[in-house]
Amino acid sequence: MRVLVLGGDGFCGWPTSLYLSDRGHDITIIDNLSRRKIDVELEVDSLTPIRPISERIAVWRQVSGRDVGFISLDLATEYDRLVAVLEDIRPEAIVHFAEQRAAPYSMRSTHTKRYTVDNNVRATHNLLTALVQTGLDVSLVHLGTMGVYGYGWSGSAPIPEGYLTVKVPTPDGELEREILHPANPGSVYHMTKTLDQLMFAFYAKNDGLRITDLHQGIVWGTQTDQTSRDERLINRFDYDGDYGTVLNRFLMQAAIGHPLTVHGTGGQTRAFIHIRDTARCVEIAVTNPPEDDKVRVLNQMTETHRLLDLAKMVADAMGAEIAYLPNPRVEAEENELIVRNDQFLALGLNPTTLSEGLLEEGRDVAARYRHRADPTKIIARSVWRAGMETADDLMTEVPDQP
Amino acid sequence: MRVLVLGGDGFCGWPTSLYLSDRGHDITIIDNLSRRKIDVELEVDSLTPIRPISERIAVWRQVSGRDVGFISLDLATEYDRLVAVLEDIRPEAIVHFAEQRAAPYSMRSTHTKRYTVDNNVRATHNLLTALVQTGLDVSLVHLGTMGVYGYGWSGSAPIPEGYLTVKVPTPDGELEREILHPANPGSVYHMTKTLDQLMFAFYAKNDGLRITDLHQGIVWGTQTDQTSRDERLINRFDYDGDYGTVLNRFLMQAAIGHPLTVHGTGGQTRAFIHIRDTARCVEIAVTNPPEDDKVRVLNQMTETHRLLDLAKMVADAMGAEIAYLPNPRVEAEENELIVRNDQFLALGLNPTTLSEGLLEEGRDVAARYRHRADPTKIIARSVWRAGMETADDLMTEVPDQP
Numbered sequence: 001m002r003v004l005v006l007g008g009d010g011f012c013g014w015p016t017s018l019y020l021s022d023r024g025h026d027i028t029i030i031d032n033l034s035r036r037k038i039d040v041e042l043e044v045d046s047l048t049p050i051r052p053i054s055e056r057i058a059v060w061r062q063v064s065g066r067d068v069g070f071i072s073l074d075l076a077t078e079y080d081r082l083v084a085v086l087e088d089i090r091p092e093a094i095v096h097f098a099e100q101r102a103a104p105y106s107m108r109s110t111h112t113k114r115y116t117v118d119n120n121v122r123a124t125h126n127l128l129t130a131l132v133q134t135g136l137d138v139s140l141v142h143l144g145t146m147g148v149y150g151y152g153w154s155g156s157a158p159i160p161e162g163y164l165t166v167k168v169p170t171p172d173g174e175l176e177r178e179i180l181h182p183a184n185p186g187s188v189y190h191m192t193k194t195l196d197q198l199m200f201a202f203y204a205k206n207d208g209l210r211i212t213d214l215h216q217g218i219v220w221g222t223q224t225d226q227t228s229r230d231e232r233l234i235n236r237f238d239y240d241g242d243y244g245t246v247l248n249r250f251l252m253q254a255a256i257g258h259p260l261t262v263h264g265t266g267g268q269t270r271a272f273i274h275i276r277d278t279a280r281c282v283e284i285a286v287t288n289p290p291e292d293d294k295v296r297v298l299n300q301m302t303e304t305h306r307l308l309d310l311a312k313m314v315a316d317a318m319g320a321e322i323a324y325l326p327n328p329r330v331e332a333e334e335n336e337l338i339v340r341n342d343q344f345l346a347l348g349l350n351p352t353t354l355s356e357g358l359l360e361e362g363r364d365v366a367a368r369y370r371h372r373a374d375p376t377k378i379i380a381r382s383v384w385r386a387g388m389e390t391a392d393d394l395m396t397e398v399p400d401q402p
Numbered sequence: 403m404r405v406l407v408l409g410g411d412g413f414c415g416w417p418t419s420l421y422l423s424d425r426g427h428d429i430t431i432i433d434n435l436s437r438r439k440i441d442v443e444l445e446v447d448s449l450t451p452i453r454p455i456s457e458r459i460a461v462w463r464q465v466s467g468r469d470v471g472f473i474s475l476d477l478a479t480e481y482d483r484l485v486a487v488l489e490d491i492r493p494e495a496i497v498h499f500a501e502q503r504a505a506p507y508s509m510r511s512t513h514t515k516r517y518t519v520d521n522n523v524r525a526t527h528n529l530l531t532a533l534v535q536t537g538l539d540v541s542l543v544h545l546g547t548m549g550v551y552g553y554g555w556s557g558s559a560p561i562p563e564g565y566l567t568v569k570v571p572t573p574d575g576e577l578e579r580e581i582l583h584p585a586n587p588g589s590v591y592h593m594t595k596t597l598d599q600l601m602f603a604f605y606a607k608n609d610g611l612r613i614t615d616l617h618q619g620i621v622w623g624t625q626t627d628q629t630s631r632d633e634r635l636i637n638r639f640d641y642d643g644d645y646g647t648v649l650n651r652f653l654m655q656a657a658i659g660h661p662l663t664v665h666g667t668g669g670q671t672r673a674f675i676h677i678r679d680t681a682r683c684v685e686i687a688v689t690n691p692p693e694d695d696k697v698r699v700l701n702q703m704t705e706t707h708r709l710l711d712l713a714k715m716v717a718d719a720m721g722a723e724i725a726y727l728p729n730p731r732v733e734a735e736e737n738e739l740i741v742r743n744d745q746f747l748a749l750g751l752n753p754t755t756l757s758e759g760l761l762e763e764g765r766d767v768a769a770r771y772r773h774r775a776d777p778t779k780i781i782a783r784s785v786w787r788a789g790m791e792t793a794d795d796l797m798t799e800v801p802d803q804p
């Protein structure tokens with residue numbers, strides 16, 4: 001299929017683009033390189049030495065013989081160019097990763113709150129209006145988040161895939177209605193994904209757009225079968241307090257001898273998925289578009305874990321300490337979490353679950369590039385409310401031996 | 403109270419500003435005059451001869467002895483100035499009317515869809531972040547719409563005020579949960595108000611902002627006790643296919659001898675409120691802020707009517723014809739509508755309902771300014787989907803006698 005990957009230079013976008021290319025799809029990446037520019041702003045770098053996008057694409061051509069296109073374009077501000085690109089390429093599917101995706105960054109300052117909303121809402125809405133304007137017969141696959149559901153709202157009831165059937169009281173009794181699962185976002189970033197949902201619902205209903213919304217868990221892992229073919233194809237590895245995701249941060253911290261940073265009690269339970277399964281799920285979604293104008297919601301996760309259990313597992317396996325730090329977020333200290341992911345399983349996903357082998361791969365990546373780490377970027381300093389306490393640096397230089 | 407009225411030059415904002423001023427509040431209007439500029443874009447004018455905002459304010463000072471401030475400021479794009487104004491004025495309450503408010507205009511073109519989302523989302527979000535940044539102890543009152551609920555979703559069950567208590571299935575039985583009423587917007591404009599709701603919920607929860615969201619019905623009427631004190635204080639009267647509201651359009655059409663334009667069967671039932679009650683409700687909301695961080699939702703409407711019944715009433719009273727035109731909207735042909743408005747009634751609202759006398763006032767306003775009408779602007783031409791049918795002009799010149 002001809003597939004446009006919006007945000008195809010990012011942590012999920014890049015390995016997904018290569019996976020789709022490897023599977024025979026004709027890929028064009030659109031990206032404004034905003035993620036790399038935020039690295040500059042935060043004075044931090046991917047732990048892994050990622051190469052410029054044009055070099056990445058040239059190397060992929062060398063190792064695979066396959067061409068991937070690249071267009072530098074800002075979805076939020078270059079609407080007319082977006083329309084021209086759509087009319088030129090006439091994609092059969094579009095994968096939309098092109099949003100600011102870090103909850104801590106979205107809460108970092110007034111500027112980042114406003115940037116996250118302006119960028120994410122406009123990127124999504126421009127895309128939707130451009131699809132209506134061009135009238136292309138295209139299936140849109142969007143990366144959402146498990147965070148739209150919030151945590152703890154439904155107690156021990158499993159979280160369904162997007163929709164919930166409820167009973168509504170009426171004067172005469174009750175009505176049964178299927179509703180979009182109530183939104184309970186935990187950050188400005190997560191909030192933008194709940195806004196996306198309502199825009200998708202409207203444009204599906206009014207204009208018949210065919211949309212799949214992937215409610216993804218926390219991604220861990222670094223490499224896929226494609227990114228590991230050449231060091232110059234390596235994927236991002238974020239370890240800083242804003243963009244690093246929890247399990248990858250634990251692995252990196254263990255690799256440099258930094259205590260594992262648990263916020264609050266560690267009783268938060270979250271959903272996870274390995275980066276390899278992200279790529280696989282996206283291909284499944286792209287090749288199985290919804291048949292009608294109801295937005296299809298798939299929970300893109302494979303397992304749930306309590307954060308403290310993950311920390312203990314990594315600590316035991318790699319001999320690290322655990323540091324209990326103040327929680328910079330406004331969130332429940334503990335929650336249960338059971339998630340339905342029946343649709344991806346039925347569509348053929350064979351989940352990659354947490355295993356010693358994959359953890360070792362993460363530790364090896366972290367150990368290999370430990371000289372690139374700035375340990376003063378590890379502590380999470382973006383707070384959800386002004387005045388909330390954060391920790392001091394636990395380490396200022398990476399020791400020769402952890 | 404010191405009250406900022408955002409969008410205080412508009413159809414609801416102007417009479418509300420004068421009403422609040424008359425009631426002794428200290429009012430500053432913020433407006434970017436976008437509504438007047440859209441008149442220029444659409445080549446149409448208010449049927450009533452509205453004066454420039456500085457003249458309006460000078461006349462109000464003459465007739466009332468009261469000062470109303472005015473600041474020309476674009477909420478969506480002038481964030482730093484907004485913060486400076488908030489810190490300078492230190493309002494106790496803010497009334498937020500500052501959004502593009504016409505459903506047909508929001509569906510008119512790709513440009514107006516994008517403008518409506520960009521303007522409305524950024525105006526609201528900038529305001530919320532500015533309130534967090536400044537830490538002001540202020541109550542925010544926002545003009546929302548009944549349209550967030552959609553029509554027909556709950557059959558004959560009454561529409562509650564913002565929240566709905568539902569039963570959620572669990573493996574062991576059922577949970578009872580209060581949820582924000584599911585969103586079912588009928589246009590891009592209405593969609594932006596459903597996005598506003600989620601932003602309000604997040605900022606109330608995360609930052610403790612005190613917010614009241616007014617889900618308003620369709621406004622009719624023109625004058626209030628304040629705007630009628632001097633012709634130069636007169637309120638807007640929109641009759642065109644994009645900005646005119648249904649009952650005012652019928653009155654104007656009858657006054658110039660134009661057939662009453664009913665879209666589809668006229669079986670659509672909608673909620674209504676007179677402009678005088680808009681102003682009263684806003685004062686009630688301003689002086690009764692919510693006490694906690696749950697967004698307070700009030701249904702700001704006083705009665706419901708089937709559109710065809712309204713057309714027949716106006717036709718009978720004024721001797722007009724009814725023209726059944728193609729419906730340019732994607733909506734149910736017919737719906738029931740029962741709405742709870744218990745909270746405003748309990749807070750002392752004495753509803754102004756539809757009566758012969760008030761209809762005559764509307765007809766008189768329309769008749770007085772009929773020479774200002776351009777009948778080629780009456781037919782609704784903004785369609786919800788490309789290719790939908792619209793009517794030709796039914797009249798091209800206003801006859802001397804209707």
